Amino acid sequence: xxxxxxxxxxxxxxxxxxxSISCRSSQSLAASDGNTYLSWFHQRPGQSPRRLIYMVSNRxxxxxxxxxxxxxxxxxxxxxxxxxAEDVGVYxxxxxxxxxxxxxxxxxxxxx
Amino acid sequence: VQLQQSGPGLVxxxxxxxxxxxxxxxxxxGNRVAWxxxxxxxxxxxxxxxxxxxRSKWYNDYAVSVKSRITINADTxxxxxxxxxxxxxxxxxxxxxxxxxxxxxxxxxGQGILxxxxx
Numbered sequence: 001x002x003x004x005x006x007x008x009x010x011x012x013x014x015x016x017x018x019x020s021i022s023c024r025s026s027q028s029l030a031a032s033d034g035n036t037y038l039s040w041f042h043q044r045p046g047q048s049p050r051r052l053i054y055m056v057s058n059r060x061x062x063x064x065x066x067x068x069x070x071x072x073x074x075x076x077x078x079x080x081x082x083x084x085a086e087d088v089g090v091y092x093x094x095x096x097x098x099x100x101x102x103x104x105x106x107x108x109x110x111x112x
Numbered sequence: 113v114q115l116q117q118s119g120p121g122l123v124x125x126x127x128x129x130x131x132x133x134x135x136x137x138x139x140x141x142g143n144r145v146a147w148x149x150x151x152x153x154x155x156x157x158x159x160x161x162x163x164x165x166x167r168s169k170w171y172n173d174y175a176v177s178v179k180s181r182i183t184i185n186a187d188t189x190x191x192x193x194x195x196x197x198x199x200x201x202x203x204x205x206x207x208x209x210x211x212x213x214x215x216x217x218x219x220x221x222g223q224g225i226l227x228x229x230x231x
Contacts, residue, residue, distance in 0.1 A: 102160065
């Protein structure tokens, strides 16, 4: 299976400041069709995960533009340009290039 | 698209865990999507269990960890799909989610059901 590793696992943040979360995969997520299959999800306590980003950098409908994704190959980053209180929760990356799809361990974002 | 999950929240050890996911706004037999079951627990994190999809005929893929115990099937008459996991143990206690897979990602999720395996 493709192993997906996130860092950090915990991230205290100050509202208004930028935040970055790293995600690394054990093999390249670039497919022969030219796409790279790395997604980001946000999960609030007691809720289902919600997808924010797909194929590295494409924001889902309704996702604020303070969220952005970048990276290639095996190294990816989720950036929140100015974190807000509603952004707390756990963020997961997920690879979709090889079955079974696998998730990172999650990064818990909380307000300082 | 909305996914509505149903099923019991408590299952006895050695019995079968069965959950259903009703689909609204899409078709279970759509030829560009797949329908997945994922579970989440503190010990395992988010774990893919399996999927079913239709490409002129039905296909299934299952995680190696549960392959001998799992069945996922679709009901086109009700536009839903189901998870059956037999011979459960307390280690199968988790929140179970159904999701839609599209372009190698999960874009819609059910509300999740906490299933506890206990006598």
